[in-house]
Each structure stands twice: as structure tokens, then as C-alpha cells.
Amino acid sequence: MELIPSFNLLIEKSIINNWNYDALTDYKGVTLQYHDVARKIEKLHILFENSGVQKGDKIALCGRNSANWACAFLATLTYGAVAVPILHEFTPEQVYNIVNHSEAKLLFVGDAVATTIDAQKMPSLEGVVYIPDYSLVVSRTNKLTYAREHLNELFGKKYPKAFRPEHVEYRQEQNGEELALINYTSGTTGFSKGVMIPYRAIWSNYDFAEAVLGDKNIKQGDSVISILPLAHMYGMSFEFLFEFLHGCHIFFLTRVPSPAIIAQAFADIKPRIIIAVPLIIEKIIRKKVFPKVQNNRMRLLLNMPVVNKKVYEKIREQVELAFGGNFYEIIIGGAAFNQEVETFLQKISFPYTVGYGATECAPIITYSDYSTFVPGSCGRAVVHMEVQVDSPDPRNIPGEILAKGLNVMLGYYKNEEATREVIDENGWYHTGDLGTMDANGNIFIKGRSKNMLLGASGQNIYPEEIEDKLNSMEMVVESLVIQKDEKLIGLVYPDYEEARNIGFSNDDLAKIMEHNRQELNAALPAYCKLSAIKLNEEEFEKTPKKSIKRYLYQDKD
Numbered sequence: 001m002e003l004i005p006s007f008n009l010l011i012e013k014s015i016i017n018n019w020n021y022d023a024l025t026d027y028k029g030v031t032l033q034y035h036d037v038a039r040k041i042e043k044l045h046i047l048f049e050n051s052g053v054q055k056g057d058k059i060a061l062c063g064r065n066s067a068n069w070a071c072a073f074l075a076t077l078t079y080g081a082v083a084v085p086i087l088h089e090f091t092p093e094q095v096y097n098i099v100n101h102s103e104a105k106l107l108f109v110g111d112a113v114a115t116t117i118d119a120q121k122m123p124s125l126e127g128v129v130y131i132p133d134y135s136l137v138v139s140r141t142n143k144l145t146y147a148r149e150h151l152n153e154l155f156g157k158k159y160p161k162a163f164r165p166e167h168v169e170y171r172q173e174q175n176g177e178e179l180a181l182i183n184y185t186s187g188t189t190g191f192s193k194g195v196m197i198p199y200r201a202i203w204s205n206y207d208f209a210e211a212v213l214g215d216k217n218i219k220q221g222d223s224v225i226s227i228l229p230l231a232h233m234y235g236m237s238f239e240f241l242f243e244f245l246h247g248c249h250i251f252f253l254t255r256v257p258s259p260a261i262i263a264q265a266f267a268d269i270k271p272r273i274i275i276a277v278p279l280i281i282e283k284i285i286r287k288k289v290f291p292k293v294q295n296n297r298m299r300l301l302l303n304m305p306v307v308n309k310k311v312y313e314k315i316r317e318q319v320e321l322a323f324g325g326n327f328y329e330i331i332i333g334g335a336a337f338n339q340e341v342e343t344f345l346q347k348i349s350f351p352y353t354v355g356y357g358a359t360e361c362a363p364i365i366t367y368s369d370y371s372t373f374v375p376g377s378c379g380r381a382v383v384h385m386e387v388q389v390d391s392p393d394p395r396n397i398p399g400e401i402l403a404k405g406l407n408v409m410l411g412y413y414k415n416e417e418a419t420r421e422v423i424d425e426n427g428w429y430h431t432g433d434l435g436t437m438d439a440n441g442n443i444f445i446k447g448r449s450k451n452m453l454l455g456a457s458g459q460n461i462y463p464e465e466i467e468d469k470l471n472s473m474e475m476v477v478e479s480l481v482i483q484k485d486e487k488l489i490g491l492v493y494p495d496y497e498e499a500r501n502i503g504f505s506n507d508d509l510a511k512i513m514e515h516n517r518q519e520l521n522a523a524l525p526a527y528c529k530l531s532a533i534k535l536n537e538e539e540f541e542k543t544p545k546k547s548i549k550r551y552l553y554q555d556k557d
Contacts, residue, residue, distance in 0.1 A: 004176030004200045004406070008078050010245050015041075016165045018247040021221055024067035025251045027265055032067050034247075037074065038168050044075035044134065046154050048106075050147035051126070055080035055171070058102045058182070062086035062095055063110020063131045065230050065252040070240060072108045072131060073230070078170035081105075083181040084194075085231035087459060088113055089525040096121040097192055098184050102413065109137065176200030176406070182413050183233055183359055186462050194413030197233070201362035202241065204384045204406035208364055209242035211383055213273060217328040220247035222272035225265055227257050227280060228458040233363040234333060235458060238275045248272070257457055259283040263322065270326035277334040279456045279486055281352075282341045288322045289315075316348040329370040331355055333363075333378075335454040336445070346375050354378045356443060358431055359460075360422065361385070361407040365431070366443045377442040382407075387443060388428075394437045398446040401435045402428040451550060453483045455527035461488070466520070466528055473516040475499065475509060480540060480553055487531040490517065491553060493539050509535060 018034040025031040032040070053059070059076045061083065063069050076083040084102045086095055088110055099107055099122045108129045109117065119128055119138040128138040139145040147154070159167060173180070180202055182194040218224075224243045228235030243250050251269050253261060263284055266274075292298075293315055301311045323330065333355040345352050353370040356378035357363035366387060368379035381387040384406040391399025408429045411419035422430050435445045453461040463481035470479040470490055475498065480491045494509050504512075513533040521529040534556075540548040 004203050006172040007180070007199045007203045007206070008170045008172050010203075010206070011074060011078055012168055012170045014245045014247060015168050018220065019165050021247060022249040023244065024070055025249065026067050026254045027225075027251050027269075029254065030067065032071070035163075035165075037067075037071055038165075039163055040068070040071040040134075041075040041078060042159075042163065042167070043151055043155055044072060045079050046158065047134070047144075047147050047151055048075070048079050048081065050154060051106075051141065051144035053079070053081060053105060056082060056179075057106075058082045058084050058104040059106045059108070060084040060086055060099050060102060060104040061108040061131075061231070062090070062113050063088050063108065064112070064254050065226050065235075066110070066131065066254050067252060068131045068134070069108070069110070069230060070244075070250070070252070072129075072134075073236075074244075077180060080171040080173075082179050085181065085183060085236065087229055087231045087525075089459060089527055091523065091525055092117050092121070094186075094192075094525075098194075100124065101192065102182055102184075102194060173199045176203065177410070179410065183231075183362075185359055185460060186465060191462055191465050191468075193415060193418055195359050196410040196413050197362045198410050200406050201409065202237065205237045205362050205364050206242050206245055208367070208382045208384065209238060210246070212367065212369060213242070213328070214246070218243075218246060218248065218272050221249060223249045223251060223269050224273055225262075225269055225271045226250055226252045227262060227276060232458055232460070233359050234275070234277075234357065237363060238331070243273075259287055263288060266322065266324040270324035272327060274323055274327050274330040276330060276332055277454055277456075277458045278332055278337045278341075279335075279454070281330065281332060282338050283456075284322055285319065285341055285344070289319050292318060312348045316350055319345075319348065319350055327351075329353055331367070333357060334458055342375065356401075356445065358403075358429075360409045360429055360431075361403055362409070364407060365401075365403045368442070374438070374440075374442045377438075377444050379443065380441040381443075387437070387441070389435055389437045389443075391436070395439065396436065398434040398436050401431045401433045401443060401445070403431060404428045453481075453488070456486050457527070459525075459527045461528055463488075466490070466524065466530070469520055469523065470516065473520065475504075475512050476516065478540060478548070480536075480548055480550065481530070482550075482554055482556065488529065490520075490530045490533040491536050491540075491556060492533055493536045506535070 015034050015038045021034055023032050023034045023037050059081045061072055073083055084104050086098050103124055105126050107125055108131050110131045114137055126140050127144045130137050136148050177198050179196055180199045181197045184192055184194050186192045226239040228239055230236050329351040331353055351370040353373040355367040357365045364382050366379040367382050386404045388402050389399045390402055391397045404427050435443050437443055451463055455461055466481045467479045475494045477493050477495050482489055499509055517530050517533045541552055
């Protein structure tokens with residue numbers, strides 16, 4: 001194993017080297033410079049120390065993306081505690097599951113989360129801290145209460161003259177194998193797996209980004225936008241940690257990132273790099289670009305070989321302007337790209353690329369710069385990683401994509417059995433995704449045996465969890481959740497025999513399913529809600545193992 005530099009030392013150096021640069025901004029809100037971030041980290045360290053938080057204790061964070069969320073996360077790592085990021089859109093029950101399973105000692109909560117959770121359901125917590133001002137929502141120890149009430153006094157005693165760069169000194173992890181954070185793939189008991197991310201993995205992801213983007217394309221002081229949830233490794237690694245260590249200015253979209261808000265943010269901030277899931281890019285192109293280029297005059301010009309090259313150049317300029325006009329490239333990941341949009345971007349020679357990863361690899365596995373990107377692929381194995389396709393003929397016969405290297409997790413927290421299922425004795429992580437590999441090592445994903453869907457803002461949606469709830473509802477025999485565009489639809493095979501016995505018509509069944517849908521949605525996060533339930537007239541086709549053949553129903557109307 002190669003020698004891994006201290007990640008916390010990199011945080012320390014970035015803060016000192018960028019002391020008077022802008023660091024974190026809540027879009028249309030407050031800006032923190034790097035020295036402001038250092039001050040907040042130091043105050044949180046004083047709070048942790050005086051309230052009895054030990055090195056290795058778990059600290060959970062559940063709130064929308066914000067500068068104060070980022071500071072709390074950095075404070076947790078640099079203190080030597082283990083961060084447990086939780087998606088703020090999880091239901092209270094899911095938050096309780098994660099907090100209790102991870103044995104978190106403190107929980108940081110955002111404004112929306114603070115009003116919905118019940119601390120009584122999380123008995124091991126010593127306190128709940130309000131992210132917007134770090135005030136205490138709940139304190140169960142006198143030490144924590146005292147530390148928060150006297151925090152400014154304690155800070156003043158420690159730094160009576162001023163808090164300066166030479167005071168910034170963080171605990172360095174002992175080695176790359178030390179646990180940095182636990183990232184839960186879901187919040188539901190029975191489905192939830194706490195991915196244990198070691199320091200080597202977050203350093204390796206940073207080192208990859210530094211190598212491919214670094215000073216060559218991104219400079220100190222450049223602006224970037226954080227759109228994806230910080231509670232997911234994709235957004236955390238490539239819209240926050242890399243940029244922070246590189247001295248960039250990060251803007252957080254603190255509210256629901258609608259296409260209109262995102263488009264306005266691109267225009268205002270003019271980000272230097274754009275990291276996104278396909279739906280974000282597709283929405284902006286469909287709303288802002290297609291209406292301008294899909295008219296009769298434009299079609300006529302594009303059919304004239306003499307001028308179509310110039311027209312394509314003009315269109316590319318317009319598309320680039322829609323994303324701020326200052327970016328090096330757009331990196332897309334998390335799900336398959338819409339073919340119509342990808343074909344359009346290829347035609348106009350737009351600088352985009354598609355990467356591939358998994359939470360278990362913190363997250364990057366494959367990537368190529370847009371200049372060498374092969375359309376339809378998701379790039380080649382990144383630095384510090386090996387990739388292979390488990391197939392007798394990887395070029396032509398799809399097989400499971402396997403990954404090995406510094407990015408791979410330690411395992412699932414308190415779940416050795418699940419760990420053994422995905423990491424074999426030779427250290428290969430079995431992704432569960434199917435793909436092929438060309439002669440140059442480019443990976444082409446052909447299907448996902450993992451059934452995860454992706455929400456519009458990058459949230460992981462596990463259809464089995466929704467189906468599990470739906471299957472226990474009135475008149476439901478079995479169900480299947482599919483994604484059409486960005487909407488979730490529940491396909492249900494109802495209990496027709498029982499319906500006949502009672503005398504229910506199809507209209508009656510439809511009304512029952514609508515009632516089920518509303519009841520189900522009330523128990524789900526917003527991004528998991530079903531837009532409709534449709535009846536299936538026959539049982540779903542099954543494999544010999546009696547699991548539903550999902551691929552047969554993905555395009556069902």
C-alpha cells in the first residue's frame with residue numbers, strides 16, 4: 001500500500017494558504033472566507049472537546065447544503081471524529097435508523113429537519129445542534145450545555161489576542177485506513193448499509209481530481225456551484241472537498257435546486273467546472289436551448305451543408321452561455337444520459353464527459369477528459385484504481401464491472417456478511433453493474449443489476465424500499481416501481497380474486513390504489529413519492545429465483 005498523505009493536513013494547508021480568499025457562500029446569502037471557516041472549525045473543536053466528544057466518536061449531519069454544514073463536516077474530520085452525513089430529505093424514521101445504527105454522539109440538523117425530528121427516538125445522542133447558528137436544540141449533558149453557553153468566552157481565553165493562521169493545526173489521521181466517514185446508502189432498516197469510507201479513499205478521489213483538473217484547468221479563487229447533496233459522495237467529493245482543498249470559492253444552492261434557480265445561478269456565478277446528474281443538464285437544455293433550435297428556420301439552416309457548421313458553432317455558444325459560459329467541462333454521472341440530449345451535445349462538439357462511480361468507491365471508478373471521451377462510454381479506470389469486466393469476452397459479452405484500489409471502502413458498518421458479498425478475497429469490489437470494456441479500457445454500462453434509480457437532484461432511490469411498503473397495502477399482491485422521465489410510477493398487480501369476491505370493479509380498485517398512493521407518499525421523502533399507480537392485469541414475470549424481471553417493465557406506459 002502506498003504512503004497516503006494526511007487528508008486533514010491538506011485541509012489545514014488549504015485554509016492557511018487561502019486565508020483571505022472567499023471560501024463558502026450560501027447563494028444569495030452570506031460568504032465565508034477561509035479564515036472565517038477556520039474560526040468556525042476552531043469554535044466547534046472547543047465545543048467538542050469541552051462536551052466530551054472523543055476521537056473516533058460519530059457525529060451525524062442532516063441538513064440542506066450550506067456553508068455551515070460544510071464547516072461542521074470539516075470540523076468533525078479535523079477533530080478526529082467520524083462524520084455521518086444524512087440526506088436531509090430522509091423521513092424522520094430514516095434519520096432515527098441511521099443515527100441509532102451509527103451510534104452518533106451528536107447530530108447537526110438544518111432548519112427543516114429540526115422541526116420534524118424527535119430526539120426521544122435517538123436515545124444515544126448527547127445533543128442536537130442547529131446548523132444555521134450552532135445553537136443547541138437538545139442537550140443531555142451539563143458539559144455540552146456549559147460548553148455551548150460559554151463558547152465565545154472559551155474561544156477568547158484560548159486566543160486572547162487574535163486567531164491567526166499559525167493557530168490552525170489539525171489532528172492528522174494515523175494512516176490511510178483510518179475511518180473518516182460513514183455514508184449510508186439508504187435510511188430504511190433492512191436496506192440501509194453504512195459505507196465505511198477511509199481517509200485513503202477521500203484522499204485518492206481528491207488526488208484524481210487534482211490530476212485531471214488541477215492548476216491546468218481550475219485556479220485558486222475560481223467559482224464553483226454545489227448542486228448535488230453533500231450527504232452523497234458524488235457531491236461531497238467533487239463539488240466540495242476537491243474545490244475547498246484547491247482554494248476555490250464554493251456556492252451552495254441552499255434551497256431546492258429547480259431548473260430556474262440553477263440556470264440563474266449559472267448565469268450569476270459562471271462556474272469553472274460543472275458536476276451534475278443527467279436530469280439537471282437535460283432539463284436546462286430542454287427548457288433553455290431546444291426551444292431556440294427546434295424551429296423551422298433553424299432546421300432549414302442545419303440542412304444546408306454550407307452553413308450548418310457555423311450554425312452548430314453558434315448553437316454551442318448558446319448552450320455554453322446557458323451554463324455560465326466559463327466552464328472547462330461538464331462532468332455527468334450517476335445515471336444513464338438521455339440519448340436525444342447526448343446526441344445533440346455530440347453534434348455541437350460540446351465539452352461534456354460522463355464518469356462512473358459508486359458510494360462504495362467514494363465515489364469515482366472511471367472517467368475521461370472531454371477531449372478523449374468516447375461517446376456512450378463512461379471513461380477509463382482512474383488513477384489509483386483498476387477495473388475489469390467479469391466476462392469471457394469483455395469487449396462483446398457484458399459482465400459484472402469489478403473495481404479495485406485505494407478508493408474502495410473498508411466495508412459496511414456492522415455488516416460483515418454484506419461486505420463479503422461485494423468485496424471478494426482478492427479485494428475486488430463487485431459493483432453489481434453490467435458492462436463491456438473496449439481495447440482502450442473504456443467502460444460501457446449495459447445495465448444495472450442493482451436497481452437504484454436517481455432523483456432529479458442526485459438522490460439515490462431504492463425501488464425495493466417503496467415496493468416493500470406498497471406490497472403491504474390494501475388489495476396489493478405485488479408491485480414494481482419504475483421511473484418515467486423524472487416521475488416514479490407504481491405498477492401494481494392487485495388481488496383480483498379478492499376484488500371479485502367482494503364485488504369490486506376496476507374503478508373501485510383504482511380508487512383504492514389512489515388512497516394507497518396518498519397514504520404511501522405521506523410516509524416517503526419528496527423525491528420518492530409516486531406520481532401514479534397503474535394496475536397490471538397479470539402477475540409480473542419472474543426469474544427462477546422468483547424475483548420480478550424488472551427490465552420487461554421499464555418502458556411500460
